[in-house]
Amino acid sequence: MGNKPDRVVLIGVAGDSGCGKSTFLRRITDIFGKDFVTVICLDDYHCLDRKQRKETGITALDPRANNFDLMYEQINALKNGVSIDKPIYNHETGELDPPERVEPNHIIVIEGLHPLYDERVRSLLDFSVYLDISDEVKISWKIQRDMAERGHRYEDVLAAINARRPDFEAYIDPQKQYADVVVQILSTNLLAEDKEHKILRVRLVQKEGVEGLEPAYLFDQGSTIYWTPCGRKLTCSYPGLKMYYGPDNYYGNEVSILEVDGQFDNLDEMIYVEGHLSNLSTKYYGEMTHLLREHQEYPGSNNGSGLFQVLVGLKMRATYERLVGVTEKVAATV
DSSP states (O other): OOSOOSSOEEEEEEEOTTSSHHHHHHHHHHHHOGGGEEEEEGGGGBSSOHHHHHHHTOOTTSGGGBOHHHHHHHHHHHHTTOOEEEEEEETTTTEEEEEEEEOOOSEEEEEESOTTTSHHHHHHOSEEEEEEEOHHHHHHHHHHHHHHHHOOOHHHHHHHHHHHHHHIIIIIGGGGGGOSEEEEEEEOSSSSOOTTOOSEEEEEEEETTOTTOOOOEESSTTSOEEEOOOSSSOOOOTTOEEEEEEEEEETTEEEEEEEEEEBOSSHHHHHHHHHTEEOOOOSSTTHHHHHHHHTTTSTTTTBHHHHHHHHHHHHHHHHHHHHHOTTOOHHHHO
16 A cells, blocks of 8 residues: 555445446546555445344345444544454355455445445545436346346346335435435437347436536536437447436436437547537546546446446546645655
8 A cells, every 4th residue: 555545535336236336346446546446345334144134034225234333433434544344244155254454545435235324424425426227227137147147037036126126215225315426327218119228328417516526518517408419420320329418406406417328339429429528527638538448348338327437437536636635745655
């Protein structure tokens, strides 16, 4: 680690399992550098192991299966520059392993089902994002993954999702109202039917009035814009590409919405779209496209999910730089 950070910046990434958190975390780490970021999976704060959950019928989504007091105490310690001995939940065995020492770092990301659930933990966060996948896309993704990789039957996958739904709706989903930014993944409006959900419509919900968060916009800030960037300048393959930008209300908060429906066939389209967006928090023209280019193998790199994950990563960087004051001379402390 070398230099101890003067300030720990804390980021929360919330969402259900299988909603793309791991890809998003890789994109964040790519922007900041691996040594700069420590990721804490909040599953480590389960107070009931798999066997106990089975016996009691309490799921991992239920707050009763998680130790929020310890979570708050330890995250607060890290934010104040103090090392912790963090518990470890072993996903293989479903049991709790001996704790590990975690040192403060420049950026600490807490990710999982409940980063925005407990208001004490929430109050520590410097930036928060919720990944919100619509039901039909979630089911489609899970079915493709579980049937292909794990040999599960369609009925079983559906039953597992339905069994989780009451707890998801009670404890996980409501957290999105607290997030600075929500990334919504929805079915496309470009096709009458898209059973496989290969084409996605992705919306970026950006809260207004958050200190230091400048919502990205298309063409003209505060206007409502529908844009089809295909035509003579670009040849988008069927079913094309559509974008939307406009003000909205979300859980009683004023927000700006940016939406991309469809996918990018090649990089010329991505840089063309980037050129028409403002407030991206990039350091140079084309940086967002460059970051997507670097890891084209990541899921979602050719649609709005990759684009908005990178954009949110850039917003996190802007938040970090504002909080630490970019004049901080890292070299001097090495």
